Amino acid sequence: MKVGIIGATGYGGLELIRLLHNHPEVEKMELFTSSDEGTIFSSRFGHLFTIHDDSLKKIDKDTLASFDVVFTSTPSGVTGKLLPTLVGTGPKLIDLSGDYRLKQPDLYKEWYKKEPAPFELLQESVYGLTEWNEGQIKEANIIANPGCYPTAVLLSILPLIKESLIDANNLIIDAKSGISGAGNKPSQATHFSETNENFSIYKINEHQHIPEIEQAINLFTGVSTTVTFNTHLVPMNRGILSTTYSPTTSGVTEEQLFECLVETYKNNPFVRIIKGASSFGTNRVKGSNYCDISVKLDERTNRVTIVSVIDNLVKGAAGQAIQNMNVQFGLSQKTGLDIVPLFI
Ligand SMILES: NC(=O)C1=CN([C@@H]2O[C@H](COP(=O)(O)OP(=O)(O)OC[C@H]3O[C@@H](n4cnc5c(N)ncnc54)[C@H](OP(=O)(O)O)[C@@H]3O)[C@@H](O)[C@H]2O)C=CC1
């Protein structure tokens, strides 16, 4: 398989390179840039010395036409314009940005404050939450890889909403992320002296992943709802922990909630349901494509606490993108992704 990566110099791109390097079906990998053409990749990223010593190439649709798959890992607003030039030229397109996730252009405009991608391509793109959309992903030419937060949130709550075990009209979702979630471009908000020894909430009630979560709940369960969703920055590099608080439906037990998750994901290698955990952290999944989920019912309040953890750069980005590529090409989902978490 011949694979191209646009945005290879970013955090998502670097993670694609790390994982695809060990993918047995990838024979050739070329890296594309909008700003650093001709630079030897390993001269910029020394950890790839002897692993990827080729130069960065200019983004060019005729060159890209000979690839089997092209990953775009670029800031929002880029692929809305770039992908229309690549659609139909040959490769399968897997976009890691938010540009093709929201079906309604007005929602994208409202939450991303940017111009949306063309309407027809928004309708053609397939939402790449692998465990929930395998059938469509298999046939897709354009995959909108989910956001990092929505991946952690949706995997943990969709089964319980679908089986009406929780009250989908009262969801409070509280999520925390490591700083690599913000990408490699330095900013005031991610400056070391302002993130180290600090813990902050940001984009209060305004996060762009709110409409994505609501759209996906509706797509996969048929339930229309609004959610309270807030995000926090944790002074660590990788990892997302999502905690959802929800009232349960009358009479539901912790065992039923647990069994629902186990049953939903019994054939899905990357979702692990953990029984009776009283503590839970992102080091369970660091560097891997796993999403670990735990549920605990508070019988005093009849509210359930649903916790999930992912590595934002793996299951939240590059890993899930490769999982989707595997589905598209008829490979086992685990191909190239069978990685033991780092833990420390
Ligand atoms: N970081 C994360 O945890 C996650 C990120 N995402 C999304 O994935 C995308 C990539 O994220 P991330 O890797 O963190 O971002 P980064 O900011 O780290 O990297 C983005 C890369 O895109 C390239 N780029 C910038 N502008 C353009 C342009 N106009 N045309 C083509 N390429 C461009 C740059 O490379 P060059 O200058 O070489 O072209 C840059 O290195 C984003 O949309 C992000 O929201 C999704 C899930 C998780």
Ligand SMILES: CC(=O)N[C@@H](CCC(=O)OP(=O)(O)O)C(=O)O
């Ligand atoms: C820690 C951090 O800043 N995370 C980013 C996640 C970005 C992302 O995934 O945004 P897209 O929807 O454009 O893909 C954020 O909260 O905006």
